[in-house]
Amino acid sequence: MPPTSLMHTVSRFSLLAALLVTYIGLSGCETLINKPSATGPEGVITVVIDSTHWKGAVGEALQEELGQWIGTLPAPERLFQLEVTPLSSERVFDTVRKKKNVLFVAPLSDTTGVGRFLRSRLDEEAARAIENGQSAVIPRRDLWRRHQLVVYLTAATPEDLVRTIHERGEDLRYAFNTITRERMTLDMFERGRQRDLEEQLMQKHGFAVNVQHDYFIAIDTTNFVWLRRVISSESWRSLFVYYEENGDPSKLTPEWIYATRDSLARLYLQGNVGGYAAIDYRRPLETENINFLDRFGYETRGLWHMIGEDENGNVGPYGMGGPFLNYAFYDQTQGRLYMIDGMVFAPGFDKREFLRQLEVIAYTFRTREEVEAAAEQAPATP
Numbered sequence: 001m002p003p004t005s006l007m008h009t010v011s012r013f014s015l016l017a018a019l020l021v022t023y024i025g026l027s028g029c030e031t032l033i034n035k036p037s038a039t040g041p042e043g044v045i046t047v048v049i050d051s052t053h054w055k056g057a058v059g060e061a062l063q064e065e066l067g068q069w070i071g072t073l074p075a076p077e078r079l080f081q082l083e084v085t086p087l088s089s090e091r092v093f094d095t096v097r098k099k100k101n102v103l104f105v106a107p108l109s110d111t112t113g114v115g116r117f118l119r120s121r122l123d124e125e126a127a128r129a130i131e132n133g134q135s136a137v138i139p140r141r142d143l144w145r146r147h148q149l150v151v152y153l154t155a156a157t158p159e160d161l162v163r164t165i166h167e168r169g170e171d172l173r174y175a176f177n178t179i180t181r182e183r184m185t186l187d188m189f190e191r192g193r194q195r196d197l198e199e200q201l202m203q204k205h206g207f208a209v210n211v212q213h214d215y216f217i218a219i220d221t222t223n224f225v226w227l228r229r230v231i232s233s234e235s236w237r238s239l240f241v242y243y244e245e246n247g248d249p250s251k252l253t254p255e256w257i258y259a260t261r262d263s264l265a266r267l268y269l270q271g272n273v274g275g276y277a278a279i280d281y282r283r284p285l286e287t288e289n290i291n292f293l294d295r296f297g298y299e300t301r302g303l304w305h306m307i308g309e310d311e312n313g314n315v316g317p318y319g320m321g322g323p324f325l326n327y328a329f330y331d332q333t334q335g336r337l338y339m340i341d342g343m344v345f346a347p348g349f350d351k352r353e354f355l356r357q358l359e360v361i362a363y364t365f366r367t368r369e370e371v372e373a374a375a376e377q378a379p380a381t382p
Helices: 015-019 057-065 090-096 113-120 124-131 158-167 169-188 195-205 254-268 352-362 368-377
Strands: 044-048 081-085 101-107 135-141 149-155 216-220 224-232 235-244 276-279 286-291 296-309 315-331 336-345
Touching: 057 081, 057 101, 057 158, 057 169, 081 090, 101 113, 101 158, 101 169, 124 135, 135 158, 135 169, 149 158, 149 169, 158 169, 169 352, 195 216, 224 254, 235 254, 235 352, 254 276, 254 296, 254 315, 254 336, 276 315, 315 352, 336 352
Parallel strands: 044 081, 044 101, 101 149
Antiparallel strands: 135 149, 216 224, 224 235, 235 336, 276 296, 286 296, 296 315, 315 336
């Protein structure tokens, strides 16, 4: 299951949310529609923190929770790049206010600019609660810009702050990942979305995902669809959807996922000169239980490599590989087991954002029943 969303809960110290003083600055009276969109690359969090804390235990805790290395990529990349900014001037503050992901971090006792800023966001009762041992992780969506997430993170002392970062690290990752996926969904399907292919999937298979302008259907069989985006012979991305009718949810285990994915790869995910894109069990492979679009499921991340048999029947590598992500889940309404799997082949490039694009596509999944139910609930047009 996903962690408690920071979008809907302030923290386990919910009293602090009610005591938070509403910030009224340049954006105070703006409506959301009049705000410009937040700027900057995806995968970056602007951390507003004093350099002393960044170089100490607080900074280490932030790197461990938000800037951690991703072990399921071919080469190390961080989950988020943490862009450190001390609150040193009004000009710096104006720049910070434009960013997509912003995290203000300081002990409330701090006399730094960041500490004073966070204290000014709280009334006296909330400040006393923090001084008495509570902590606050307070999200603000669209505070200064559209599609922006700003989080205030504070506690009484640096030691309390470190503990809070570790306790709420999963929630922070979930919050920043979720809004990143939402922004990328808007960006990726702003132009050239292939709604005709989506309707084709819905009519034939009873499900659809959003299809970007340069994807094509490479394979479409009874219960397996493979979408591909080929940039060149040396770079491509792909996503397949497989399903089993009258699925048994008790089969949904990591072992079933690995075996099913490798079986499908042998059948369909074959190279031009032979071999197939199997899971590389020599490298890290991570599987966790998740709530996938309100369905029981698993997320798996790891590496694939092209393998095949030689003339003597010995299995060996073919020299290609890359990262993959996989969602396996049970849809109760349809009675189906589903598997959505995205792969990247892009030697010489960072892979994190390519894989995140496939995650975005996977999260556009919907069934015919969901679409029909949404249409019934939609207000009638006059």
